[in-house]
Amino acid sequence: MFYLIGLLSVIFFALAINVISKSIKLNKSLAREENTDSAVDSNNNANAYGMIIFWALGTIAGVWSFLVAQPDFLPIAASEHGLKTDSMFWISMAVVTLAFFASNTLLLYFAFKYRYNKNRKATFYPVNHKLELIWTVIPAIVMAILVFTGWRTWRDITSQAPSDAVVIEITGHQFGWYVRYAGVDDNQLGNYNYKLIDETNNIGIDFTDKHSFDDFTATELHLPKGKPVLLKIHAQDVLHSVYLPFHRVKMDAVPGMPTKFWFTPNMSTDEMRAKLGKKDFNFKLNCTEVCGRGHFGMAITVFVDEPEDYAKWCAEQKPFLATNPTYLAKVPDNLKSKASKYIPMEPVAVDSAAAPAEEAVSVN
Amino acid sequence: MSTATSHAEEVHTHDHSHDHEHEHHELNFWTKYVFSTDHKTIAKQYLISGILWAFIGGSFSIIFRLQLGFPDMQLDWLRPILGEWIDEGGKLDKEFYLALVTMHGTIMVFFVLTAGLSGTFSNFLIPLQIGARDMASGFINMLSYWFFFLSSMIMFASLFLETGPASGGWVIYPPLSALPQAMPGSGLGMTMWLTSMTFFIISSLMGGINYICTVINLRTRGMTFTKMPLTIWSFFFTAVLGLLSFPVLLSAALLLIFDRSFGTSFYLSEIYIQGQALPNMGGSPILYQHLFWFLGHPEVYIVLLPALGMTSEIIATNSRKPIFGYRAMIGSMMGITVLAFIVWAHHMFVTGMNPFLGSVFMFLTLIIAVPSAVKAFNYITTLWRGNLIFTPAMLFSIGLVSLFISGGVTGIILGNSALDINLHDTYFVVAHFHLVMGAASFFGLMAGVYHWFPKMFGRMMNKTLGYIHFWFTFVGVYMVFFPMHYIGIAGFPRRYYSFTAVGNDGAAAFTDMNAFISIAAIITFTAQAIFAWNFFYSIFKGKLAPQNPWNSNTLEWTAPINPEHGNWVGEIPAVYRWPYDYSKPGAEQDFIPQNVPFSATKSSNLPEEEAEIAKEKDIDGLLGAQNESYNR
Numbered sequence: 001m002f003y004l005i006g007l008l009s010v011i012f013f014a015l016a017i018n019v020i021s022k023s024i025k026l027n028k029s030l031a032r033e034e035n036t037d038s039a040v041d042s043n044n045n046a047n048a049y050g051m052i053i054f055w056a057l058g059t060i061a062g063v064w065s066f067l068v069a070q071p072d073f074l075p076i077a078a079s080e081h082g083l084k085t086d087s088m089f090w091i092s093m094a095v096v097t098l099a100f101f102a103s104n105t106l107l108l109y110f111a112f113k114y115r116y117n118k119n120r121k122a123t124f125y126p127v128n129h130k131l132e133l134i135w136t137v138i139p140a141i142v143m144a145i146l147v148f149t150g151w152r153t154w155r156d157i158t159s160q161a162p163s164d165a166v167v168i169e170i171t172g173h174q175f176g177w178y179v180r181y182a183g184v185d186d187n188q189l190g191n192y193n194y195k196l197i198d199e200t201n202n203i204g205i206d207f208t209d210k211h212s213f214d215d216f217t218a219t220e221l222h223l224p225k226g227k228p229v230l231l232k233i234h235a236q237d238v239l240h241s242v243y244l245p246f247h248r249v250k251m252d253a254v255p256g257m258p259t260k261f262w263f264t265p266n267m268s269t270d271e272m273r274a275k276l277g278k279k280d281f282n283f284k285l286n287c288t289e290v291c292g293r294g295h296f297g298m299a300i301t302v303f304v305d306e307p308e309d310y311a312k313w314c315a316e317q318k319p320f321l322a323t324n325p326t327y328l329a330k331v332p333d334n335l336k337s338k339a340s341k342y343i344p345m346e347p348v349a350v351d352s353a354a355a356p357a358e359e360a361v362s363v364n
Numbered sequence: 365m366s367t368a369t370s371h372a373e374e375v376h377t378h379d380h381s382h383d384h385e386h387e388h389h390e391l392n393f394w395t396k397y398v399f400s401t402d403h404k405t406i407a408k409q410y411l412i413s414g415i416l417w418a419f420i421g422g423s424f425s426i427i428f429r430l431q432l433g434f435p436d437m438q439l440d441w442l443r444p445i446l447g448e449w450i451d452e453g454g455k456l457d458k459e460f461y462l463a464l465v466t467m468h469g470t471i472m473v474f475f476v477l478t479a480g481l482s483g484t485f486s487n488f489l490i491p492l493q494i495g496a497r498d499m500a501s502g503f504i505n506m507l508s509y510w511f512f513f514l515s516s517m518i519m520f521a522s523l524f525l526e527t528g529p530a531s532g533g534w535v536i537y538p539p540l541s542a543l544p545q546a547m548p549g550s551g552l553g554m555t556m557w558l559t560s561m562t563f564f565i566i567s568s569l570m571g572g573i574n575y576i577c578t579v580i581n582l583r584t585r586g587m588t589f590t591k592m593p594l595t596i597w598s599f600f601f602t603a604v605l606g607l608l609s610f611p612v613l614l615s616a617a618l619l620l621i622f623d624r625s626f627g628t629s630f631y632l633s634e635i636y637i638q639g640q641a642l643p644n645m646g647g648s649p650i651l652y653q654h655l656f657w658f659l660g661h662p663e664v665y666i667v668l669l670p671a672l673g674m675t676s677e678i679i680a681t682n683s684r685k686p687i688f689g690y691r692a693m694i695g696s697m698m699g700i701t702v703l704a705f706i707v708w709a710h711h712m713f714v715t716g717m718n719p720f721l722g723s724v725f726m727f728l729t730l731i732i733a734v735p736s737a738v739k740a741f742n743y744i745t746t747l748w749r750g751n752l753i754f755t756p757a758m759l760f761s762i763g764l765v766s767l768f769i770s771g772g773v774t775g776i777i778l779g780n781s782a783l784d785i786n787l788h789d790t791y792f793v794v795a796h797f798h799l800v801m802g803a804a805s806f807f808g809l810m811a812g813v814y815h816w817f818p819k820m821f822g823r824m825m826n827k828t829l830g831y832i833h834f835w836f837t838f839v840g841v842y843m844v845f846f847p848m849h850y851i852g853i854a855g856f857p858r859r860y861y862s863f864t865a866v867g868n869d870g871a872a873a874f875t876d877m878n879a880f881i882s883i884a885a886i887i888t889f890t891a892q893a894i895f896a897w898n899f900f901y902s903i904f905k906g907k908l909a910p911q912n913p914w915n916s917n918t919l920e921w922t923a924p925i926n927p928e929h930g931n932w933v934g935e936i937p938a939v940y941r942w943p944y945d946y947s948k949p950g951a952e953q954d955f956i957p958q959n960v961p962f963s964a965t966k967s968s969n970l971p972e973e974e975a976e977i978a979k980e981k982d983i984d985g986l987l988g989a990q991n992e993s994y995n996r
Contacts, residue, residue, distance in 0.1 A: 040753050043831055047754035050835060051762070058842065069850035072873035074786075082786075089783050096773035103740060103769045110747040111762050114683070115754070121954065122947035123749040126686040131745070132738065139737040143776065147730045150780035151723050157782060158719030174546065174637070194634040195641045204636070233716075237637035238540040239649060241714070241789065245855035245866075248786045252715045254649055255539055256633025259716035284867040288789040288857040290533045291540060292547040293458040296860035299867065 040116050048115035055108040059101075074245055075276060078267040078283065078304065081157045082248030088153060092146055161262035165228040168221070170285075171203055172233070172240030172253035175294030177285060178203050179221050183214030184314050190215050194236065200324055207321070207330040213339045216317040221285055221302040223265045224310035230262040241289035244302060246272070252289055265304045272304075391929075399510075401502030402929040406509045407488035408820060411813070413516060414480015415896065418806075420520075421471035422889050424464045431456045433882025435862050449528075461861045462531040463549050467523065469534025470557070472802065474564055475519070477667035479512050481809045482606075485670055486575045486599040488816060492920035493593050495584025495936045497994060498929070500577035504570050511567035515560045522556035530557035533859060535660065538631040538652050542623045545638045555624070558617050565614045568606050575603035582993075584919070585986035586939035590694075591958065593918050593943040594687060597694050598673020601701040602666050608705070609662040616655035623647070653715055657708035664801050665704045669697060671808020672739060672768075675761040677943075678815050679743055681916045682758035683750030684954050686944035689742045696735030696742075703732040713781040714788050722781045729779035733772070740769050751947070751954075755914065756830025757815035763838045764807035770842075771799025774849065789859075792852025795845045803841045810837070813899065818913045822926040823906030829898040833891060840888030847877050917943045917957045936990065938983050940976065 077086045114122075169180040169189050180203055182189045190205055190212025197204040205212050223229050233242050235253035242261070243250045251261040273281045283302035287295055305313060321327055321342045331339040400406060427446075430437060438454040439446075449460040487505065491498055499505045522529040531549025532540040536557065544551040579600045583592070619630040623644075631652045632644035680687040687693060709717060709725040743765045752758065774796040777783050787793060810833075817825050851874050856863060863871035912921040919939065923931050937959035945956040950968035962969050962976045969977075 041827060043828065044752075044754050047759060047831060048752070054839065062846065065847055065850070069847070069854075069874075069877065072870075073850070073853045074855045085782050085786060088780075089777065089786075092777050092780065092783065096776050100770055100773045103744060104766055106744050107747065107762065107765055107769070110744060110750075111752060111754075114747060114750045114752050116751050120751055122684040122751040124686065124947050124949055125688065125745075125749065126944065127689055127691070132689050132692050132742075135741045136734060136738055140734050143730045143733055146776065146780060147727055150782045151726060153782040154719065154723060154726065154780075157785070158722070194636045197636045197641060237635055238543065238546050239537055243789075243855075243857065245786070250714045250785050250788055254716050255635050256645075257648060257650065257716055278868065281868050284865075286857060286865065289537070290462065290859040293462070293861075295462075296458075296857075296862055297865045299865040301867075 040118075044116050048112045051108045052112040055105065055112075075272070077246065077248050078265055078272060079244075079247040079249065080264040080266050081153070082246075082263075083266075084153050085157075085248055088149060095142065095146070157263075161230040161260070162228045165230040165262055166224055167230050167232060168223075169203075169232045169234065170221070170242055170253070171236060172242070172287065172291070172298075173202075173236040174238065174292050175287075175298045177221075177240075177242075177287075177298070177300050179218045179300070180205070181216050181218065181314065181317070182211075183216060183319060185214040186211055189232065192234070196330075197236070201320075201327065205320060205327075207327055207339070208332050208335075210335050210338055213321055213331075213335075213342050214319045216314075216319045218317065220300055222310060222313055223302065223304045224307045225265055225268045225271075225304050227307060228262055228264045230260060233259045233261065238291050239289045240287050240291050240298070243286045243288040244283065245286065246283050247302075250288060268304045268306055269302075399506060401498070401506045403487045403491050403499045403502070403505060404820070404927065404929075404931075406505055407484050409509050410479055410483035410487060410512070411820075413513070414476050414484060414809075415899070417471050417475040417480065417516070419892070419896070421468050421476055422892065424468040424471070426886055426889050427456070428461055428464045428468070429882040429885045431461055431861065433879040456861075458861050459531055459548055460528055462533070462547070462859065463528045463553070465859055466531050466533055466536075466549070467519075467529050470519070470530070473534060473663065473667065474561070475516060477802070477805045477809070478568065478606075478663070479564075481667060481805060481812075482599070482602050482670045483509070483512065483571060484809075485595070485674060485812050485816070486571065486603065488820065489595055489920065490575055490578050490599055491582070492819070492923060492927075492931060493596050493918050494579060494582060494587055495919050495932075495939060496578060496582035497931055497936070499574045500581060501574055505574050508567045508570035508574065511563050511570065515563035515567060518556050518560035518563065522553050522560070525553050525556070527551045527553055529553040535653075535656055536620070537656075538620055538623065538649050539635055542620060542631055543635070543637060543642075544624075558621055558624075561617055562614065565610045565617075568610050572603040572607040572610075575599055576607065579603075584936045584939055585990050586983035587958075590691075591939055591942050593673075594676035594690070594693055594697075595670075595673040595918075597697060598669045598676075601697050602669045602673075605662045605666050605669070605701055605704060609659040609666075612655055613659035616652055616659070619655075620652065650712070650715060650717060653712050654709070657711045658705075660711065661708040662704045664797070665700055667805040668768075668801055668808075669700070671764060671805045671811075672697070674808055674812045674815070675743070675764050677916075677918065678755075678757045678761040678811050679746050679765075680944050680946060681815075681914050682753045682755055682761075683746055684753070684946045685746055685750040686942075686946055687742070688745040688748075689738075690942065690944060692738055693742055696738045699735040700732060703728065703735070707732055710779055710781070710784075713784045719781075726779060726781045730776065733776055733779070736768075736772055740765060740772070753914075754831075755814065756825070756827055756834055757811045757914075759831065759834040759838075760807045760811035760814065763834065763841075764804050764811060766838075767799050767804040767807060767841065771796055771801070771804060771845075775800060786855070787852060789857055790852040791848050791856050791858055794858050795848035795852060798848075799841075799845050803845065807837075810834075810895070815914065816920075817899075817902065817906075818909030818925075819920050819923075819927075821903050821906070822909050823902050824909050824913065825902040825906060826898050829894050833894045833898070836891030836894070837888055840884055840891060843884035844881050844888060847881055850874075851877060915953075915955050917945060917955050919958055922957065922959055935987065938987070940980060940983065941973075 077083050167182045167189055171178040188211040190209040192204045193206050194204050196206055205215060233251055233253045235255045240253040241250060242253060247263055247265060249261055249263050251259050269283060273279055283304060285300050285302050287298035319342045321339060322344060325343045328339055328343055439450050439456055440454040443450045449457045451457050527548040529549060530536060530553045531547055540546050541550050541554050579596060622628040623630050623632055629644035629647040631649050632647040635642040635644060676687050676693060707725060707729045709721055710729040713722045778787055778793060778796055814825060814830055856866060909925055911925060919937060922937050924933060939958045940961040941958055943958050947954045948956060948968045951965060956965055961980045962973050963980055
């Protein structure tokens with residue numbers, strides 16, 4: 001493909017230069033006869049033809065390159081709101097492509113058609129209020145329709161998350177993501193405080209809050225298919241941005257200001273693999289707000305599971321407190337009994353598979 | 365040369381000895397070329413600085429395009445220039461990549477397209493086109509350039525720091541830019557960036573105040589607002605935009621300086637970095653973004669409006685037709701100016717800002733598309749049934765309109781907050797703004813240089829080289845930025861050193877296209893050498909310019925070919941008509957300059973213009989007052 005495009009570009013350039021240089025040679029003798037003070041020179045027609053050649057080759061190149069690139073665009077959205085925004089995107093794209101094509105065609109065609117001719121005089125046509133009214137009102141109406149549909153979708157996407165939404169916390173840091181789940185017992189995330197962060201408790205989970213006891217962390221994001229998911233988003237050091245390209249989800253992670261985004265994944269990883277025919281396909285979570293040298297590699301893998309698989313996976317995870325029993329000391333006395341049921345009776349060696357999330361991805 | 369042009373000079377030869385006395389100082393090299401208060405010299409200083417910066421900023425983009433297009437390329441051969449920024453493996457340093465991206469944006473937006481474009485042409489054209497001897501304050505104007513020069517020097521010096529220049533993106537969002545421990549570029553490099561921008565803002569404000577005062581106060585007799593060329597209108601609106609929005613950037617920068625150096629917490633809260641919890645509480649990074657984009661969005665129009673204004677002038681002149689819808693053009697520029705202040709948060713739809721605010725800004729943003737569309741349609745209608753002369757300036761103007769449309773339409777998609785969720789901070793945005801603001805404004809700059817070069821230097825640029833330059837640039841720009849939309853639709857985030865983590869062979873799918881874009885960028889950049897050679901060669905060796913090379917109506921072509929400080933020898937011409945009387949039915953020539961009274965063009969006057977003849981006496985009667993104003 002690269003060679004094809006390269007070839008096309010070379011031809012394009014060669015043509016442009018050829019047209020210009022040829023006409024210079026051909027018209028050199030004519031040029032001498034011209035009034036030297038006139039701004040019109042012998043290349044005027046060559047440039048006019050250049051406009052129409054540019055239009056023709058540009059149209060071909062535009063259509064062709066779109067067809068070539070299209071298979072590599074993001075596949076169909078894997079979330080409910082994503083399906084809506086996708087169809088809206090392509091409708092808007094069709095409208096603006098039409099406007100783009102029509103106005104560029106007129107521009108380049110007029111440039112060609114009305115090229116200088118010494119036997120013709122330009123039409124003195126300074127104003128036409130009716131015309132101007134038309135092309136003020138038509139874009140305004142089209143815009144109003146696009147805006148209104150866009151606004152309704154935006155309103156739905158940013159509405160309050162359903163109360164039964166699965167709550168997952170994502171914390172961005174240089175350069176990775178920490179994921180914390182609300183736990184199987186209360187489906188509520190405990191508090192956190194950045195001052196409690198240490199090498200093990202790298203999210204800063206606050207164990208004076210009883211909701212923290214069953215919370216568990218992971219190095220990857222698991223989502224249940226078909227259930228609303230509410231991402232609670234934090235950042236520890238600088239701005240980051242949670243980007244789930246396949247789910248059409250994006251929200252900045254801001255230090256000191258929790259943000260959120262809720263959505264419903266509607267296609268499991270397996271379903272997407274089957275659809276794309278790629279066995280090793282995985283959803284991704286990337287960072288889209290520049291955050292330093294490792295910005296480009298700040299990604300974790302996202303698994304969308306069938307609800308029962310998700311429940312099973314959650315049940316297999318050990319709460320943070322279970323793998324790090326020393327944090328029991330931070331629990332206030334009145335809650336100790338509640339917390340200690342998560343502590344294994346025998347202090348066991350930390351199971352490496354369920355170890356707390358270290359830096360999810362290290363890219364240095 | 366036209367008889368009409370010389371008309372005014374003949375009419376007003378009396379009584380001009382006294383108003384010029386103070387101009388006849390002996391100028392030495394320093395006061396003539398360096399610390400000059402002549403708006404024309406200052407304009408040339410801005411232009412040449414802008415061209416130099418454009419080559420620096422452009423070369424940065426080529427270096428990072430090499431990384432993006434050819435991620436496996438050994439860049440050892442760049443070590444003589446970049447030194448340690450090429451690591452042992454022969455790769456571009458990851459932080460320096462971000463520094464290049466940051467400096468490319470900063471240089472292009474501020475130093476090239478603000479200072480180089482508005483600084484050059486507002487300075488050069490305002491006095492010449494409104495009929496003034498100089499700016500309202502030549503001294504402040506000189507200071508404006510030298511503050512810009514100081515700012516340039518500081519920014520340039522920051523490129524050579526061991527820790528690198530500012531690297532957090534041209535928007536320098538805190539906390540990344542506020543915390544030196546977050547990245548090396550946030551150390552001294554950021555301090556120098558902020559210092560440099562502070563001087564830049566001061567420079568812009570001094571320039572802007574001057575432009576506004578000059579346009580309001582120093583118009584020649586008869587030059588009412590509705591007789592001003594659209595160039596002047598655009599410079600006027602640009603200056604208003606800058607005057608109202610740059611101070612907000614200054615405040616954003618000042619608060620950032622406080623956060624960085626004096627321990628305040630305007631933008632910082634609950635930060636844990638490098639194993640340490642910082643004490644800052646209660647600040648908001650979003651506050652910075654609001655302040656930044658309150659300038660940042662008007663800034664888009666600060667770089668675009670002058671380009672559109674000059675294009676209006678050039679397209680009308682070379683179509684030999686009046687600009688279509690002169691008042692609609694003014695109205696749409698005014699609309700853009702007002703709306704430019706209330707759309708800034710469309711850059712922030714997914715920053716965690718209240719979604720209701722997002723809805724409001726989406727509505728306002730899409731309103732601004734209407735005046736933009738009107739402008740595009742008016743340009744196209746101006747070409748319709750014209751008699752087009754493709755000077756290099758005209759070619760670049762048509763190119764501008766094309767790029768303005770092509771980049772503008774995707775703004776309708778990005779301005780829709782629901783669609784912006786997926787496209788925000790992807791290459792779709794990069795493609796959009798490079799077309800609509802970067803390339804379009806650059807084309808305006810080029811059009812302006814080709815068109816007014818004869819007035820600036822008294823010589824002509826080589827036209828054939830101009831054509832070749834145009835075709836390379838026009839085709840090249842499309843080849844760079846058109847495919848970039850596809851990469852954006854495929855979800856590739858911007859400011860990525862490489863796309864290895866995009867996953868699922870996403871990077872491999874666009875390897876070819878990224879390489880293609882890089883090659884196109886290199887060709888386009890290299891083609892600018894044609895311009896540079898043409899420009900500098902023609903300053904000294906170009907063909908001598910005639911009085912009015914493009915048969916244009918505006919006042920600057922009535923001034924001597926090489927105007928001295930003071931612009932006109934003798935009286936400043938009076939203005940009787942609008943600047944777009946091209947191909948008027950019944951006229952002897954296909955153009956009637958602004959200084960030709962209606963009483964001299966009886967055969968071509970429209971019925972309503974007959975009434976204007978009576979007013980000519982009043983206009984002429986203002987001569988004394990005008991001369992008086994220069995002698996105070």
